[in-house]
Amino acid sequence: MRVTYDKTVDAAYVYFTDPQDRVKSAHTYPCDPVDVDGMINLDFDEQGRLIGIEVLAASSKLPQYLLRSAERLGAEGA
DSSP states (O other), X not given: OEEEEETTTTEEEEEOSOTTOOOOOSEEEEEOOXXXXXXXXXXXXXXXXXXXXEEESGGGTSOHHHHHHSEEOHHHHO
């Protein structure tokens, strides 16, 4: 499993696909539950399989150990 994190926009993405595969999202299901106070997007492929989850406001939604070990994106990762 691959996890990326962009601290500048506080967004993380959890991939459920093989890193070698270039699977494109065919459908995104946005979740904006009031109780969560943040946006979570579920990405599905052409066959309806979950391929990844985008988490906005990730620093308040995901464990810190996961964000520390995530691949860095944005200016921080450059």
